[in-house]
Amino acid sequence: MARHLTLVAAAELSDDDVRAALDGDRPLAVLPAGPPAVVDAARAALRPGEPLEAGTDLVVVTSGSTGGGRGVLLSATALRASATATLDRIGGPGSWLLALPVSAIAGLQVVCRALLADRPASRLDPGESLAAAVARMPAGDRRYTSMVPTQLRRWLDAEPEALRAFDAVLVGGAAADPALLDRARAGGVAVVTTYGMTETAGGCVYDGRPLDGTRVRIADGGIELSGPSLALGYRGDPQATAAAFADGWFRTRDAGTLHDDGRLTVHGRLDDVVITGGVNVVPAAVETALRGHPAVADAVVFGRPDPEWGQRVVAAVVAAPGAAPELADLRSWVTDRLGAPAAPRQLHLLDAIPTLHTGKPDRRAVAARTPEV
Numbered sequence: 001m002a003r004h005l006t007l008v009a010a011a012e013l014s015d016d017d018v019r020a021a022l023d024g025d026r027p028l029a030v031l032p033a034g035p036p037a038v039v040d041a042a043r044a045a046l047r048p049g050e051p052l053e054a055g056t057d058l059v060v061v062t063s064g065s066t067g068g069g070r071g072v073l074l075s076a077t078a079l080r081a082s083a084t085a086t087l088d089r090i091g092g093p094g095s096w097l098l099a100l101p102v103s104a105i106a107g108l109q110v111v112c113r114a115l116l117a118d119r120p121a122s123r124l125d126p127g128e129s130l131a132a133a134v135a136r137m138p139a140g141d142r143r144y145t146s147m148v149p150t151q152l153r154r155w156l157d158a159e160p161e162a163l164r165a166f167d168a169v170l171v172g173g174a175a176a177d178p179a180l181l182d183r184a185r186a187g188g189v190a191v192v193t194t195y196g197m198t199e200t201a202g203g204c205v206y207d208g209r210p211l212d213g214t215r216v217r218i219a220d221g222g223i224e225l226s227g228p229s230l231a232l233g234y235r236g237d238p239q240a241t242a243a244a245f246a247d248g249w250f251r252t253r254d255a256g257t258l259h260d261d262g263r264l265t266v267h268g269r270l271d272d273v274v275i276t277g278g279v280n281v282v283p284a285a286v287e288t289a290l291r292g293h294p295a296v297a298d299a300v301v302f303g304r305p306d307p308e309w310g311q312r313v314v315a316a317v318v319a320a321p322g323a324a325p326e327l328a329d330l331r332s333w334v335t336d337r338l339g340a341p342a343a344p345r346q347l348h349l350l351d352a353i354p355t356l357h358t359g360k361p362d363r364r365a366v367a368a369r370t371p372e373v
Contacts, residue, residue, distance in 0.1 A: 002051035005029045005059060007043070010103045015120050018111045021057045024076045029059040032103035032357035042103070045071045047236045059235055060105050060198050071235030072105075072198040081228035082201035083113045085211035090168040090192060093117030094142030097133055097166075099124045099151060104358035106173055109202040110146050130155050130162040146170040148359040149180060150298070152191070156184055163189045170194050172203050174360050175268065175284045177291050195266055199250050201229040208263040216264050217249070223256040223266065224249045255282070274303030276311045279341035283313075286344070289337045290315060293330060295323035298353050300366045301344065315344035316366045318352060325349070346370075 006026050008017050010033045020026035029046045031039055042061045052059075057076040061069040086109070087093055096114040098121045100107035114121035119141070124133045137143055143166045147155075152171050155163050163169060164187070171181070172194035184191045194203030204214040204225060214227035226249045233241030244251050255267040268284035275281075283301040290299040298318040306312035319325055331343040354365040 003027055003056075004050075004052055005046060005048050007031055007046065007048050009033070010101060013102050013111075015111065015115060018108065019115055022076050022079060022112060022115065024057050027052050027057050027059070029061075029071070030103045030108065032061070032101060034357055038357060041069065045069050045235065047071065050236060053232060053235070055232055058108070060108065061103070062198050070237065070240065073232040073235055074105075074198075074201055075232060078201045078229045078231065079109070079112050080116065081213060082204065082211075083109060083116050085213055085229070086113060086170075086203070086206075087117065089206050089211055090144065090170075091142060093119070094144050094167060095119050095137045096121045097124060097137060097143070097145040098122065099130075099133075099145055099147050100173075100359060101357055104173075105198040105202045106146055106148075106358070113144075130159045134162050134165045142167045144168050144170070146172070146194075148173040149176040150174075150353075150355070150359065152176065152184060152189075153180055153298075156180070156187065156189070160187050160189070163187075166190060168192050170203065170206075172196065173358060175266070175288070177288045179288075179292055195264065196225075197252065199231045199244070199252075200225055200227070201231065204229055205264050208265065210262070210264070216258055218256060218258050219251070221255050222270055223252045223254045223264070225252060226250070272302070274301075274311050274313055276303070276306070276309045276313055276341055278310070279339075281313055281338075281342045285338055286313060286315070286334060286342050289334050289342070290317060290330060290344075292337075293325070293333050295320050295325040295329070297321075300353055300361050300363060302363060302367055304346065304367075304372070306345070309345070312345040313342065314346040314348070314367075314370060316348045316350050316353070316370050318350050 009031050021028040045061045055075050056073040058074040059071045096110050098110045111121050122137050168190050170192050195205040196203035217224050253270050255270050257265045268282045272283050273280050286301040287299045290296050296317050297320045300316045303311040304314050327347040334343040348370040354362040356362045
């Protein structure tokens with residue numbers, strides 16, 4: 001008998017819904033909060049009226065940071081493997097604070113880890129301070145949370161003492177600047193960087209080291225992952241599944257280096273590379289350099305067609321309070337750190353970086369707000 005998805009709005013998701021998926025009893029998908037266009041796009045990717053692919057217990061829509069999102073097929077076995085390996089790595093069961101959207105795999109895994117530890121996750125209420133949320137968590141238990149770099153930066157500025165209350169703060173979803181991580185750790189925050197994606201049921205490489213059961217290899221400069229947390233494929237798209245999954249490995253489309261000691265360094269998306277004047281420029285490296293400038297609070301970098309250079313590096317930045325970044329100054333700053341080809345040739349100021357429902361930067365929205373010159 002064919003199985004069908006149970007669709008639940010993010011605001012209405014209960015622990016029972018997630019527990020039923022973890023037990024393999026009721027396949028689940030969570031619709032993101034947001035404008036109708038976002039919800040409709042997610043619903044289309046989930047294909048609720050169609051029979052569900054065999055072995056699927058959860059379908060999560062990817063963020064679609066460079067295009068339309070896909071429904072990723074996950075089994076209860078993969079979810080449990082990911083959650084168990086995480087708990088083994090960070091110190092065992094504990095209480096979790098949910099500060100991420102439950103429509104994203106990172107948020108759902110917070111709920112899964114809490115349930116597998118027989119502790120319901122505490123949810124950060126809208127507008128609530130981090131300190132207040134921590135105060136609601138059980139005393140005498142290990143405390144964990146998961147967040148994106150933007151949240152870490154904000155709370156490190158406003159509530160560093162609350163961050164220090166956690167036994168582990170998982171940071172993922174986007175590359176975190178080394179300077180931000182150094183600042184957090186110097187301030188006594190137990191930061192753990194995570195690398196993974198919906199297709200691996202969440203983070204599977206912590207602080208550069210694969211979780212137990214996860215294998216990593218580099219093929220043609222790209223990171224490939226394997227292990228018990230791997231997804232089954234994409235909802236209703238066997239062609240995309242065959243292109244991304246083969247022989248128990250997932251091709252991530254991320255560039256990386258696997259060091260002799262087994263540590264993984266992630267360089268950014270292979271398809272985000274800007275080729276300017278024949279030189280490959282990695283946007284993530286330029287973003288890191290820009291965020292280190294005292295006049296820049298945040299940055300997104302991408303390429304635009306250029307008649308002279310093939311592509312030009314474009315920087316959309318959020319100014320630091322009271323600052324006014326100038327292109328010439330930022331070009332000099334980046335040139336000193338990464339070389340002249342990486343220096344942006346176009347600058348656009350934003351009040352804030354738009355984000356997707358997962359909390360990741362919405363690069364398409366940033367590009368749309370950046371005028372051509």
